[in-house]
Amino acid sequence: MNERLELQSKLIKDKGRRVGIMHYTAPPKEVGGVEIVISAHVDFLVKKGYEIHLIYGTGGGFKAKNVFEHQISLLSPKDLEITNIQNEVLKRGEETESFDEIKEEIKSELRNILMDLDVCIVHNIPSMPFNFAATAAINELADELKTKFIFWIHDIATVRREWRSRAGQFPLTLLLHKNPNVEYVTISYYRLRQLETLPLKHPLGKINVIPNGVKAEDFLRFDAFTKELMNKLEVSYQDLVILIPVRVTPRKNLELALDIVYELKYLLGGERRVKVLITGPPDHQAVARGIEYLEHLNIKIKMLGLENDVCFCHEFVAYERSFSEGKIIKWNVADAYTISDLVLVPSKEEGFGLPVIEAGAARKMVFVSRIPPFEELINAGINGYTFDLNESPKNIAYKIFKEFTLQAPDTDIVNVAKNISYRIYKMLVMDVVEPNFGDIAKNVLHKVYKALIMNFVDPNFSYVMDKFTWNVILQEKLVPIL
Helix, strand or coil, rough: HHHHHHHHHHHCCCCCEEEEECCCCCCCCCCHHHHHHHHHHHHHHHHHCCEEEEEECEEEEECCCCEEEEECCHHHCCCCCHHHHHHHHHHHCCCCHHHHHHHHHHHHHHHHCCCCCCCEEECCCCCCCCCCCHHHHHHHHHCCCCEEEEEEEEHHHHHHHHCCCCCCCCCCHHCCCCCCEEHHHHHHHHHHHHHHCCCCCCCCCCCEEEECCCHHHHCCCCHHHHHHHHHHHCCCCCCEEEEEECCCHHHHHHHHHHHHHHHHHHHCCCCCCCCECCCEEEECCHHHHHHHHHCCCCCCCHHCCCCCCCCEECCCCEECEECCCCCEEEEEEHHHHHHCCEEEEECCCCCCCCCHHHHHHHCCEEEEEECHHHHHHHCCCCCCEEECCCHHHHHHHHHHHHHHCCCCCCCCHHHHHCCCCHHHHHHHHHHHHCCCCHHHHHHHHHHHHHHHCHHHHCHHHHHHHHHHHHHHHHHHHHHHHH
16 A cells, blocks of 8 residues: 555646645635635645645645645735835835845745746735745746746735836836746636736736635535534524625725615515625724724714624634534535525626626525626626616615515516525525434425526526536636646
8 A cells, every 4th residue: 555655646746736826815725716716725735745835924724735834924914024014115125135045035935935836826925916936036936947837816916006107117017027937827718818918028928727626515504513614693484684705995895785774675665684794804904904904884874873783703714614612613615505595796897707606506596796707607607687886876776676575576486486496495494404314304495496496596507517517617627737
């Protein structure tokens, strides 16, 4: 057995399967959109026999076989030295002695790791303005090492209003480095079009599109821990639960969500209680701005009288469940999907529409702003409601009201049947059948539900399972470019 494992390990290395994955932060201790992608990549590649080297500034903690972690504090935008350097070069618009010193320090630490790797996937550092010294170090190593680099672009600073005017000036000129040794990946055709139309001195060449996906198994359960989350949040099956699975950052446009909830409460008139779950923390890169935005939202919540309706639950909702002494201390974000009725995302900007995909996996209705990444998914076959960013909150609230109540004057018999069926199913699964006891009963309920009405209530589920699970996406699109 040991000889076979040693041979397998040798074959892996002979085939060039030592892969680095680099970001400012790493799961599971840090959680965000990019970290969720990294976690899925690590899980998939390890199962495929790859040796993974996770390189990050803060976070980590996988503790998994064939996952080797390398923490370099200077990769973190929160590092005090990095913060000072950032302020200095942005103010002066040129390289400084201290910038070069930090860059060389980062470069030295990275070189010792990267020189033994065959491929290194670098998430967002090549395109975002949070640590220019790290970006410069990676660019130079891409020029000098034999290691293949994959620059994985989730977000692009220079298409944002606050950075656009500085796109041709240092240090923004460090972003989107061109080199034959670098292959680019982005997460949507919308991001691809942005990259292709940027006024770059050197075109980036072929850009691969590899979308984000979902772990199907996380969205297919309702167990005792899910029920415990309902109790913690004081959520009842009778409530209308709205999930907003985003970070607390201005581009997520959460003010509009609050206005929609205010109007929805008025329309419901006390028939059902509204509960809003916002799962993401304040922006973990632009820390000060994220906290300031959270404070701004809390003021608005008080002004609208929504203190009992809105819950920021990032302190106990993460990408994976975690336990201490046998008790759950953090729930999976999929648990939040499970106990919700609909997903609302009013973002002004997104690189990809992951909540749309996750809503499909969780069999939840989705209401999203009409922006390119969401439209891309909906035009491709995902069923969802879209609204213009300048549409009145009252109109958007009425769309939700019509789908989830029996009171709308312009509803039809099909919608009434869907609504009643969904409420009965929700009551049985969430309230009647005990989670520890009722796995068999739940499976029977689910099969009946699927056979009779799922195609009407949950039209996205099969589509998402066929096209957007991580295993499908990564096997078809990532493995061929490694």
